[in-house]
Amino acid sequence: MDWLDDANTRWVLLGCTMLGASSGILGSFALLRRRSLMGDALAHAALPGVCIAFMVTGARSLEHFMIGALIAGVVAALAIQAITRYSRVKEDAALGLVLSVFFAVGIVLLTLIQHSGRGNQAGLDKFIFGQAASLVGSDVRVMAICAVVVTVTSLALFKEFKLLCFDAGFAHGQGYSPGVLDGLLNLLIVVVVVIGMQAVGVVLMAAMLITPAAAARLWTDRLGVMVMVACIIGAVSGVLGTILSAQALRMPTGPLIVLSATAVFLFSFLLAPKKGLLSRLRRLVLVRSMVGRENVLRSLYEIAEATGSWDVKVTEGELAARRDTPIKNVKRRVSRLWREGLLARQANQLSFTPRGLQEAYRVVRNHRLWEMFLMHESQLAADHVDRDADFIEHFLSREIVAELERLLQIHGREPKLPASVHPLQESS
Amino acid sequence: MFNLSSAGWIMLTGALVAGSCALLGCFLVLRRLSMLGDAISHAVLPGIVIAFVLSQSRGSLTMFIGAVALGFLTTFAVQYLSQRGIEGNAAIGVTFTSLFAVGVLLVSVYGQHIDLDLDCVLYGEIAYSPFDTLMVRGHFLGPRPIWINGVLLTLNLLMVGLFFKQFKICAFDPGMAAAVGINVSLMHYLLMALVSVTTVGAFESVGAILVVAMFIVPGATAYLLTDRLGHMLLIAVALGLLSSIVGYQMARWLDCSIAGAMATACGAFFLLAFLFSPKHGVLMRMIGQWQIRRRLVEEDLLLWAWRRRERSHQPHFTVGELGEGQNWAVREALVVAQRLVRTRLLAVSEGAYRLTERGLRYTEDLIRRHRLYESYLYGLGYPTDHVHAPADRVEHHLSPATVAALAKATSDTPLDPHDKPIPPEPPTRKNHE
Known part of the structure; x- marks a missing residue:
């Protein structure tokens, strides 16, 4: 770990970690508000602000650059808002437009500065691709202050941002102004973009806002957890990237x-x-095998129902023909049902065990109830119902089943064989 | 023909790039794929670098193949991720930033060995385009970027021309396109492939980020200026050409990046269209709203004068009475009344105003609308004291056809719910002004 002895590397490490953490937090809100690419646009738009700040002050100082970038970012955010609100240009085009035109203005200014002979000492072009290695203690101090401000603000406004992300209309009803909150979120994004520019550059800054949040979204459905996970992922990426860069020169x-x-x-x-x-x-495979298993049970039940006796014997070939399933699949499913003790096998002949009949009765009943539901609720033609029911019966809840049972009896579609074998045995 | 000045070559290169970008950009804007275009223009970077390392030359076929491969990869990846639960914008963001990061790494690793640096990636080198000449058997055939971008423009024109109908239907109604048998995803990938190759051609000239401006801005500008796709394409291409000329002049004057100035010019044209577009501009909309507001105020005055005349048989009124009756400041009342005098709906003599014959006819039409609407609401079961306010709001906006329908719905009743007469339909309807 000799690279850690270098003070400069430690500063870079600290800066990148804080950048990752704070952009992870903000990115979560931006992602849920469907504003992921806003960060991209604002990062590009910051360039003219940085250039103007340099032209005005004539010195390379992070504080001034940040103020310039902040102003440019706010102007860009307002421009995007104005374009989508007052013209028929849609948000995606407005984003791309503001992003590229602001960047173009930035490049014009940048070349003006360079041609005036002051650009190289300014190191302004480092802002475009970033140069984390050039971070020094004072830069990192500024970054730290900003990161803390951003983190504290977004945590203090956690409830408000949460409302904004999930139900902006309700937030409005509760007396919060979505416009103000959105503006605040954009402002915080601009701040993060500004501290990130020096480390990763304007172009890649978007990634810091999007990727950790998108990754965190995959792990949880709770906002609090997501923000935390995104923060950690961002910080870990910062550390990892810095170490890799320090190792591979x-x-x-x-x-x-x-x-x-x-x-x-x-x-x-x-x-x-x-x-x-x-x-x-895995879920897909599980659902498929469940559907296949229930289909075999249903085929056997339907054959038995037609003959009126639950202990009818069929071959695997007959089962396969019934639903036009490949015999290979039927064989696999039958042997599973046999292992579960739902089917009995004698030579090539298959029949229900008492438990198997019970299970088949449940499946068939569910299926037919669902048919009823579709027929009555969505007015589908009766001959279109079966195919849908084939799939969806496996997800039908008990509550709906109870409601539909009455309808089934009215239409005479209730399963004709009883669920239990005992009454039949008694009568025979 | 091959003896243009260096400035001419640069402007021609810019015009060719801007033209082909603008053409495709219209479809990106219409299909709401602007940010996907942005993503592709960034994401082709690694493809270009790898191809550059392999072939050691610019503008080679390998470079185009590399770029198209990466363009497809981006399109596929974005689609794949967003179909599997990643939010659409985030899918775009994750994909293109990752690929761009790979590209930057590759440039930094191979940058010393090849003639490709990050500055070129960013700004392009359109200023050097005249010096990159194409020589065939000792004959000077003009700068190479001209040929590359010329071929690309021809290709784009050809494709858009050949598949105009398909692109058009896909842009406006993908559902219908699928229903009439157009392969929507094939058209999508064709568009993305064209965007990818166009990006490569534009890349050297204007750089990775400014090419986005060339794609989106002229298209968005044209979108504000017309409602017809054919016109939109023409306007966008024309704007692209104009921007390259204006941009070059600006860059010469300011001594700054040519590509940056061209993109800035595109932005300036958008701003102009945004403000002053005859149909969709902010200014026109403001004027439209202002005109409506003005008309409402004028009509309110006429209605007040007409009702006063009906109630008290007093045809004359002063500005002071008007201000009191309408709760207006006297100065405001005077301005509105004078305006109506100018349009000859009011007449004035010695400070006493009255409705002219024309003003009477115009106002009777309004009264007819108002009272018919009241009768209609009454018929719907509204109590009599609840029909006035809605009618007061809607009277200004009812079309002759609606008025006729209202008359029919109330069986041409002669009296409104307040037992006031409804003026009959005038023989010929004359509009105000």
């Missing part, structure tokens, strides 16, 4: 921080519980 810190965040995002995208790709796939 000549690799700029900004892109490495962004790619670290992307790696965390991809990891979350694959492995997050509930929303991750793997758990989605």
